[in-house]
Amino acid sequence: MTALRLTEAQFQQRVLETAAIHGWRYAHFRPARTVHGWRTPVQGYPGVPDLLLARHGVILLTELKTDTGRPTTEQLAWLEQLGNHGRLWRPRDWDQVHAELSRPKEH
Structure with a gap:
């Protein structure tokens, strides 16, 4: 598949819409602007x-x-510690991302 030219926000929206269609529950912790900047x-x-x-x-x-x-050093450290539960997804990986999100339940 040709790579999708998406911003991170656009890619995230595509992932969340696909996850919802396939019955995934999801959470995203968004930063908020404070007097000290984004937190x-x-x-x-x-x-x-x-x-x-x-x-x-x-x-x-x-x-x-x-x-x-x-990814930052801190993000890579998290992914390493998460083992099989961690993923680094990019728009160019869409076929793999979609396949994982749409995979039927294993019995």
């Missing part, structure tokens, strides 16, 4: 993946990047 009110280590997806006992924590975006 995401979450306690713990920085670099938590963008999305939490859950369906049929399967949990995925996905970091979304554009095709040229680079």
